[in-house]
Amino acid sequence: MLNALIAAGIILCAIQAIRVKKLIAAALWLAGCSALTALMLYLLGAPEIAVIELSVGAGLVTVLFIFAINIIGDETPVRMPAIPPLVAWLLVILSFGTLAYLNLPLLEIEVPTLVTIPMAASSIWEDRALDVILQIVLIFAGVLGIINLISDNSSRESKA
Amino acid sequence: MTTIPYIDMLTVMIVFGIGLYTLLITRNLIKVVIALQILVKAGMIALVLAGRINGQVMTGQSIALTVIVADTIVAVIALALAVQVKKHHGTVDLSKLRNLKG
Numbered sequence: 001m002l003n004a005l006i007a008a009g010i011i012l013c014a015i016q017a018i019r020v021k022k023l024i025a026a027a028l029w030l031a032g033c034s035a036l037t038a039l040m041l042y043l044l045g046a047p048e049i050a051v052i053e054l055s056v057g058a059g060l061v062t063v064l065f066i067f068a069i070n071i072i073g074d075e076t077p078v079r080m081p082a083i084p085p086l087v088a089w090l091l092v093i094l095s096f097g098t099l100a101y102l103n104l105p106l107l108e109i110e111v112p113t114l115v116t117i118p119m120a121a122s123s124i125w126e127d128r129a130l131d132v133i134l135q136i137v138l139i140f141a142g143v144l145g146i147i148n149l150i151s152d153n154s155s156r157e158s159k160a
Numbered sequence: 161m162t163t164i165p166y167i168d169m170l171t172v173m174i175v176f177g178i179g180l181y182t183l184l185i186t187r188n189l190i191k192v193v194i195a196l197q198i199l200v201k202a203g204m205i206a207l208v209l210a211g212r213i214n215g216q217v218m219t220g221q222s223i224a225l226t227v228i229v230a231d232t233i234v235a236v237i238a239l240a241l242a243v244q245v246k247k248h249h250g251t252v253d254l255s256k257l258r259n260l261k262g
Binding site for chain 1: 165173174177185186193194204212213231232239244252
């Protein structure tokens with residue numbers, strides 16, 4: 001029951017995030033979607049990932065979105081989309097059908113209830129060192145992105 | 161006791177569809193980033209769910225963590241790009257950004 005409520009909340013937040021006109025409101029609905037996703041991950045037996053998703057997805061990314069929207073302004077293009085909505089719907093239905101075709105046989109598998117909550121930290125540090133190195137590189141790329149985001153290069157351009 | 165995660169699986173498919181539709185239909189650069197975030201959330205739940213179903217909980221969680229980091233960095237860089245595009249071109253409408261079009 002709780003799982004169904006969370007699933008409905010995630011879908012509602014995702015629909016609202018794409019439906020609302022104001023970008024700030026869309027970012028806030030996305031934050032709600034992240035928080036509910038974190039709750040679902042916790043119920044699936046991944047508490048560490050849930051905490052990281054809650055702090056990064058619902059916290060950091062939302063702050064960055066609001067910061068960027070504050071700079072850009074709440075501009076909403078009103079033109080017709082490049083792809084006709086009918087084609088987009090067809091592609092979505094195709095992807096939905098493919099996912100259903102691949103995933104529905106899994107419903108026959110019985111999932112064992114977790115006796116102890118697994119801690120992913122040991123697995124990450126011991127078995128997946130390459131992932132950690134990749135994440136460090138990505139974090140450095142992100143820092144450069146944030147510096148680019150907050151830097152004001154208009155003065156630099158006027159000097160040049 | 162066993163649980164069949166059909167609700168989670170259905171959530172993954174629906175949220176994936178919502179993200180894909182937005183990605184195809186929108187012209188606002190910020191909305192594109194929001195659509196990517198929604199898509200990745202579906203992928204993240206799917207990874208943890210797949211790990212749970214296959215009995216490889218740790219592997220699913222580790223890859224989900226990598227996905228979170230990569231997704232955040234993509235969002236940061238895309239937002240930085242959007243800010244720079246707005247400064248240089250005065251718009252974030254993708255249809256107007258055709259300077260590189262051949």
